[in-house]
Amino acid sequence: MHIKECIVSAPGKAILHGEHAVVHGKMALAVSLNLRTYLQLQATFTSKVCINLPNINAFLSWDVTVLNQLVPDSEADLRNMDELDIELVRRLRDFVGIPNGALDTRSMAILAFLYIYISIFAGSGELPSLTVSVWSELPTGAGLGSSSAYSVCLAAALLSASGTIPSPLSDQENTARWGVAEMELINRFAFQGERIIHGNPSGVDNAVGTWGGILRYHSGKITPLSRVPMLRILLTNTKVPRSTKVLVAGVKDKMNKFPSIINPVLDSVDAISCTCEQTLSEMTSDSPTPEHYDILEELIDINQHHLNVMGVGHPALDNLCRVTLARGLHSKLTGAGGGGCAITLLRPGFYPLASLTVRFLFISAIFLW
Ligand SMILES: Nc1ncnc2c1ncn2[C@@H]1O[C@H](COP(=O)(O)OP(=O)(O)O)[C@@H](O)[C@H]1O
Ligand SMILES: C[C@@](O)(CCOP(=O)(O)O)CC(=O)O
Numbered sequence: 001m002h003i004k005e006c007i008v009s010a011p012g013k014a015i016l017h018g019e020h021a022v023v024h025g026k027m028a029l030a031v032s033l034n035l036r037t038y039l040q041l042q043a044t045f046t047s048k049v050c051i052n053l054p055n056i057n058a059f060l061s062w063d064v065t066v067l068n069q070l071v072p073d074s075e076a077d078l079r080n081m082d083e084l085d086i087e088l089v090r091r092l093r094d095f096v097g098i099p100n101g102a103l104d105t106r107s108m109a110i111l112a113f114l115y116i117y118i119s120i121f122a123g124s125g126e127l128p129s130l131t132v133s134v135w136s137e138l139p140t141g142a143g144l145g146s147s148s149a150y151s152v153c154l155a156a157a158l159l160s161a162s163g164t165i166p167s168p169l170s171d172q173e174n175t176a177r178w179g180v181a182e183m184e185l186i187n188r189f190a191f192q193g194e195r196i197i198h199g200n201p202s203g204v205d206n207a208v209g210t211w212g213g214i215l216r217y218h219s220g221k222i223t224p225l226s227r228v229p230m231l232r233i234l235l236t237n238t239k240v241p242r243s244t245k246v247l248v249a250g251v252k253d254k255m256n257k258f259p260s261i262i263n264p265v266l267d268s269v270d271a272i273s274c275t276c277e278q279t280l281s282e283m284t285s286d287s288p289t290p291e292h293y294d295i296l297e298e299l300i301d302i303n304q305h306h307l308n309v310m311g312v313g314h315p316a317l318d319n320l321c322r323v324t325l326a327r328g329l330h331s332k333l334t335g336a337g338g339g340g341c342a343i344t345l346l347r348p349g350f351y352p353l354a355s356l357t358v359r360f361l362f363i364s365a366i367f368l369w
């Protein structure tokens with residue numbers, strides 16, 4: 001079958017407030033980063049499907065004829081985008097030799113790729129031979145949504161290659177964005193990738209990876225925030241590895257064990273996200289004042305304590321919060337926690353690289369929005 005070649009990219013994200021709580025129906029505020037994942041899809045005549053994932057040192061190929069045997073007889077389960085086709089996931093695990101419960105980087109990336117590839121091409125009669133290469137500016141497994149950027153790229157490139165969504169490029173253009181209908185479809189397939197990698201994702205990460213910008217996410221409802229003040233955020237990577245899937249499952253266990261203790265914490269995180277959104281909107285209508293920054297800083301501190309209560313903190317994150325607080329700066333983890341990255345709010349006029357010595361930490365990026 002003829003497939004269309006393409007190069008696509010999707011951004012990572014930082015969650016300002018609402019990580020973990022958003023998995024349980026609370027509100028989150030998230031923003032895209034200027035760190036992206038890129039994917040090149042090439043058509044081949046080798047009767048093979050090849051995937052090159054240099055960031056995680058995985059380079060694999062399979063015969064198309066063998067993959068064809070994995071395509072479900074009925075597409076009904078694949079078309080139900082409300083959940084994964086568990087039987088297909090089981091067959092893919094057996095085929096690649098991934099034990100149930102394996103959480104390693106390669107296994108998750110390969111399963112997500114094969115699942116999205118088969119879901120998208122299952123209805124076309126035969127699976128195409130192609131090579132997919134993915135590379136990223138994002139650290140893998142550090143809370144910046146590398147899994148969602150990866151899933152969004154896979155969904156966009158494979159939907160485009162299959163002709164399910166048209167290329168947005170006109171003759172004179174080198175780059176372009178898809179329209180709303182195409183983005184919604186990309187987001188739904190990317191969510192399937194996130195289900196494989198996260199287990200029980202909220203959908204906030206793939207929403208930001210698909211739509212970009214700054215948005216509010218609440219139970220699947222995506223609301224872009226149109227007017228936001230310019231804030232400066234320092235992003236620090238503790239370089240402590242962790243798995244989102246394990247951390248999300250840990251919070252669920254705590255909720256089951258202590259519902260009357262953890263549920264109010266999640267409600268409080270929801271209120272923090274709402275208060276933050278309200279404060280940001282006041283900062284755009286009036287000029288930002290020191291009092292606005294006082295509120296934003298206090299919200300950061302309270303949320304960081306809540307995340308520790310949920311059990312997703314780490315001594316390296318505590319250390320980061322202590323080191324920055326000693327310089328009058330307020331920090332919280334971002335993403336799933338357990339290590340990974342933290343955000344630190346910088347007040348106007350504060351220049352961190354000149355005055356802040358972060359001895360034990362690696363500063364990975366500073367970004368603006
Ligand atoms: N560039 C990439 N190449 C291959 N797999 C990737 C890439 N980026 C992310 N992944 C997949 O996403 C997983 C990390 O997802 P996760 O634990 O949610 O962390 P985060 O999304 O915070 O980076 C990796 O284990 C891997 O399976
Ligand atoms: C913890 C969570 O709220 C965000 C996870 O982000 P990341 O995979 O750590 O980048 C999970 C989710 O919303 O699906």
Ligand SMILES: [Mg+2]
Nearest residue numbers: 145147148244
């Ligand atoms: Mg992730």
